[in-house]
Amino acid sequence: MDKETLIKLLRKKDDMFKKLCIEKEKLNYYASTDAMTGVLNRRSGLELLDKELTFSKINNKNLVVCFVDVDGLKTINDNFGHQEGDRLLMNTAEILKDSIRKTDFVIRMGGDEFLVVFPGATIEEVHKILNRINLRLEESNKNNNSYSFSLSYGFCEYKKETECEMTLSDLIKKADLEMYKKKLQKKKEL
Known part of the structure; x- marks a missing residue:
């Protein structure tokens, strides 16, 4: 040759x-991403969250997770069709992605539930980010006369000094429970 x-x-x-x-x-990318919303899918997102929790435990760093639920998705699907419900889920993912820091990430847990992970953050820092999310929700509602778009959310903060035995499952369950409490409180207020 x-x-x-x-x-x-x-x-x-x-x-x-x-x-x-x-x-x-x-x-x-396709194996780790939710096809509809473009955020991490449950499997790959939880793998990444598990690594972040381990990193937080080893390096004495905070970690906050926020469990997010789209309010009234079933009603929107029933009244306006699943295509509108899908649009709402995509809009939710976009708002969440655009509002967080570069080190944070969003996971679609399934249906109308998302998990937002804030590595190295305190709950106070996360509340500032939540304010950005709420402003985006208000903007979205100004352009929508058909229904009101809202989210329910709950937080769990991992701190090594107080939560060293916390597992991944514990972290998610606590955030989910806090979200559920807020969702029930919203329903009572209506």
Whole structure:
């Protein structure tokens, strides 16, 4: 085999390798992302959250999770169709993604439930982010005369000094319970 043929073969091999790497990245993206909302899917999101919790325990860092539920999605689906409900879920994911810090991430847990993870944050910092989310919700409602768009949410803050035995499941359950309490309180106020 002459030198030119060898160079052509090596270039072809490099091109194929680059294409395979791009395809692998695409497959990883599709395997870890919720197809409708573009946020992390439950499986990959919980894997990442588990790593963040372990990191927080090892490095004595705070971690806050926020369990988010879209209020009245079933009613919206029933009254305006599932396409509108899907649009609402996509809008929710977009608002959450656009409002958080670069180090934070959003997980679609399923249906109308999301989990927002704030590595290294305190509950006070998260409340500032929540204010940005609420402003975006208000903006969205100004442009929508058909129904009111709202979220219920609950937080759980991991602090090594007080929560060293907390598991991933405990963290999510506490945030979910807080969200449920707020959701019930909203219903009582109506």
